[in-house]
Amino acid sequence: MKIYEQTAELLRSQILEQQLRPGDPLPSIRELSTRLNIGRNSVIHAYMLLEDEQLIEPRPRSGYYVRARALSQTSEARPEPRQVKLGATALAIIGAAQNARLVPLGSADPDARCSAREYFYRRLSRHAREIATAPGGNSHYVAPPGLHALRAQLARRCNATQVQADADDIVITNGTQEAVTLALLALARPGDTIAVESPCFYGTLQCIEALGMRALEIPGHPHTGMDMEALEQALTRWPVKAILTNPSFNNPTGACMPTAARQRLLQLAEAQDLPIIEDDVFGELCHQGSRPPPLKSLDSQGRVLLCSSLSKTLDSDIRIGWIMPGRYYEQVNYLKYVTTLASPGILQQAAADFLADNRYERHLRQVRRRYQSRLGLLLEAIYRYWPACAVPLIPQGGFLCWIELPTGFDGDRLYRAAQQAGIGITPGSLFASDDRFAHCIRLNYSTFEATPYYLQAIEALGDLIRAQLKPVT
Ligand SMILES: Cc1ncc(COP(=O)(O)O)c(C=O)c1O
Numbered sequence: 001m002k003i004y005e006q007t008a009e010l011l012r013s014q015i016l017e018q019q020l021r022p023g024d025p026l027p028s029i030r031e032l033s034t035r036l037n038i039g040r041n042s043v044i045h046a047y048m049l050l051e052d053e054q055l056i057e058p059r060p061r062s063g064y065y066v067r068a069r070a071l072s073q074t075s076e077a078r079p080e081p082r083q084v085k086l087g088a089t090a091l092a093i094i095g096a097a098q099n100a101r102l103v104p105l106g107s108a109d110p111d112a113r114c115s116a117r118e119y120f121y122r123r124l125s126r127h128a129r130e131i132a133t134a135p136g137g138n139s140h141y142v143a144p145p146g147l148h149a150l151r152a153q154l155a156r157r158c159n160a161t162q163v164q165a166d167a168d169d170i171v172i173t174n175g176t177q178e179a180v181t182l183a184l185l186a187l188a189r190p191g192d193t194i195a196v197e198s199p200c201f202y203g204t205l206q207c208i209e210a211l212g213m214r215a216l217e218i219p220g221h222p223h224t225g226m227d228m229e230a231l232e233q234a235l236t237r238w239p240v241k242a243i244l245t246n247p248s249f250n251n252p253t254g255a256c257m258p259t260a261a262r263q264r265l266l267q268l269a270e271a272q273d274l275p276i277i278e279d280d281v282f283g284e285l286c287h288q289g290s291r292p293p294p295l296k297s298l299d300s301q302g303r304v305l306l307c308s309s310l311s312k313t314l315d316s317d318i319r320i321g322w323i324m325p326g327r328y329y330e331q332v333n334y335l336k337y338v339t340t341l342a343s344p345g346i347l348q349q350a351a352a353d354f355l356a357d358n359r360y361e362r363h364l365r366q367v368r369r370r371y372q373s374r375l376g377l378l379l380e381a382i383y384r385y386w387p388a389c390a391v392p393l394i395p396q397g398g399f400l401c402w403i404e405l406p407t408g409f410d411g412d413r414l415y416r417a418a419q420q421a422g423i424g425i426t427p428g429s430l431f432a433s434d435d436r437f438a439h440c441i442r443l444n445y446s447t448f449e450a451t452p453y454y455l456q457a458i459e460a461l462g463d464l465i466r467a468q469l470k471p472v473t
Contacts, residue, residue: 003038004045011046015055015066022404023389026056026064054223057394059383060376067391079234081193081216082433084209089412089430090202096424103457104447106424108251108400109316111370111446116354116363117315124350131346142345144336146172146322150348153355154322161283162297163306163324171323171333172343175316176281179307179323180244181207182339183277186331187305188213188241195234195243197226199402199431199440201251204244204279215433216240222393222402225250225257228264235272242275243268248292249282252402252431252442254395256286262295269303275328280308282398284364287372291397302326310351312398313364319343320351371399371446378445381455385462387469399446402428409439409468417464423457 001009014020026032026047033040047064050056057067093106131137145151151167158165173179180203188194190212196204198217208215216238219227226245234240245265247257257265269276278295286292296306305328309321320343325332354360375394378401382392392403405411415427428440448454 002042004042004049007032007036007038007042007046008049011050012053012055015050020066021389022066023391024066025062025388026066028063060380062383065388065391078237079198079217079219079230081214081238084205084215084433086202086206086209086430086433089415089427090206093424093426093430096419099424102419102422102424103454104424105443105445105457106426108312108426108444109446110312110314110399111367112315113447114314114363114367116359119357119359120314120318120350120354123353124346127346127349127353140345141342142348143342144171144333146170146343147345147348147352150320150352150355151322153352157355158296158306158324161291162293164297165324169324169326169329171325171329171336172348173307173309173321173323173336174319174340174343175311175321176279176307176309177203177207177321178336178340179305179309179321180204180277180279181211182323182332182335183275183305183307183325183328184208184211184213184242184244185335185339186325186328187275187277192241193238195231195238195240197245197250199250199252199428199437200244201246201279202430204246205431205433213241217432220250220253220255222253223255223396224261225253225255226261226265228261228268231265232268235268235274240272240274242277244277244279245295246279246282247295248280249285249395249397251282251398252400252426252428252440253393254398254400254402255393256292256396257295259292262298265295266298266303270301274303275326276304278304278306280306281312283308284313284368285371285399286368286397287375287395288368296324296326299326302328305332313360313367314354318347318351320347368397371397374399374445374448375401377450378443378448378458381450381458382462385455385459387462387466389469390462390465399444401443401445403441403443405439405441405465406469407439409465411438411441413468414441414461414464417468418461421460421464423461425461 029043032043056064151170155165155167193214195216197220218231296304306324411427418425426442428437
């Protein structure tokens with residue numbers, strides 16, 4: 001073994017045996033080379049190796065730190081189906097987003113200050129004026145599957161992401177939430193089990209709860225998403241009706257499932273002839289490079305139901321989403337009709353016009369860069385103002401940052417104290433059916449800037465975290 005490999009092995013075993021814990025700083029390169037009497041290059045190489053293994057991470061101007069544990073190590077080893085009982089906190093968080101007095105780090109809304117959004121609303125108002133002035137215009141539903149012009153634009157966009165699509169493969173919905181709900185209704189009945197990744201977006205868990213289904217929470221890895229080994233084992237033990245995943249920039253971790261895991265997921269689903277609901281609502285928001293093709297692009301059997309919307313890329317208030325239900329098209333289209341009859345035609349028309357214009361692509365390029373740089377600003381502020389035991393996961397896309405605090409920390413308590421201090425955050429407890437993530441929190445950085453407004457909020461949160469960590473004397 002080379003010296004750098006020996007050094008990496010020494011540190012690796014200290015991390016795995018928890019002598020070095022998540023958030024602990026590693027010695028500086030100079031310090032370790034002196035202590036072990038080895039060259040600095042060997043230490044640098046050892047650190048690079050451990051960074052590749054995602055055991056440690058560099059922080060700007062502050063050296064290397066032990067990374068957050070793989071979430072799979074913190075979740076239960078053998079997941080079992082559970083009833084979800086999340087309560088009303090999530091509704092309160094969405095409600096709090098309307099409170100302009102709160103610093104907006106809670107609800108997962110995108111940055112609304114952009115010309116693309118203005119353009120969308122200008123198109124909308126043009127259609128509104130036309131309707132208002134059209135003599136004798138008649139009122140009618142734009143029945144499912146929805147406006148053809150919009151479905152054609154969506155199919156064009158799907159094809160650009162390697163998903164073979166035609167306008168007739170798509171059903172328009174009221175956001176991703178309705179798309180996922182229709183998929184669940186089409187695929188399962190009350191009492192059935194749905195495999196989801198853990199942590200899982202609370203809206204999904206609450207939908208499973210409302211439909212009387214059970215969630216089988218498969219551990220997720222902070223960078224690669226749902227753990228395929230754990231899923232494979234769980235599928236041998238439990239009668240699962242569908243797998244629901246958010247593979248491209250998961251809410252809350254920002255994890256992105258690598259291609260090999262996506263292929264494995266499809267193989268596992270194929271082996272048991274299971275459908276997969278793919279929630280792609282953050283898929284366009286990669287921080288670097290081009291967006292990962294949706295899981296649907298690998299599906300030649302119509303078993304993936306692809307769900308998405310304009311909520312995270314443009315405005316959560318537009319409420320235009322879609323589903324490509326594959327072989328479940330007829331059931332989903334009928335369910336859309338019996339549950340909401342139709343989505344508003346005027347919004348569909350404005351969305352079709354908007355997508356036909358190439359400024360959406362420009363807008364996406366802009367927001368991807370913007371969110372990546374805002375993440376950098378948020379991390380810098382966290383490293384500066386928060387105790388080192390607060391370990392942010394580094395998301396690969398989207399605009400949400402998941403932060404692990406020491407086991408036993410009460411994220412709900414921090415959420416309440418932050419509200420009183422005028423700051424919105426999301427408690428980790430919402431992202432599971434039990435309290436396994438009660439020590440975590442999620443921050444939205446879509447509008448974050450290094451201004452006194454945001455920096456003071458991060459500093460205040462740091463003080464609240466320290467106050468809670470202080471041992472009672
Ligand atoms: C993973 C995920 N899926 C679905 C939704 C709901 O999206 P929509 O506004 O398109 O209904 C959200 C909203 O935060 C989300 O984070």
